[in-house]
Amino acid sequence: MSSKGKILIQFGQTVRKVRKLKGLSQEQLAHKADLHRTYIGMIERAEKNITLLNIEKIANALEVEIIELLANDDKVI
Numbered sequence: 001m002s003s004k005g006k007i008l009i010q011f012g013q014t015v016r017k018v019r020k021l022k023g024l025s026q027e028q029l030a031h032k033a034d035l036h037r038t039y040i041g042m043i044e045r046a047e048k049n050i051t052l053l054n055i056e057k058i059a060n061a062l063e064v065e066i067i068e069l070l071a072n073d074d075k076v077i
Helices: 003-021 026-033 037-044 052-062 066-070
Strands: none
Touching (some): 003 052, 003 066
């Protein structure tokens, strides 16, 4: 798998993990981030290449720093 694919998978898994830790549904996260619910699902499944602006929206909605969503370890939250 390419490094491009790996980073999308890692990011999506981290978003899902943090979202669940915060007790949010995909729909609730989408509303807080001002994004569409299906877009959140696509991010979590690594089907979309997310922009920096949307990473910021998701981080703000989850109340975490952007770096936490990009971390490549289990030290999230």
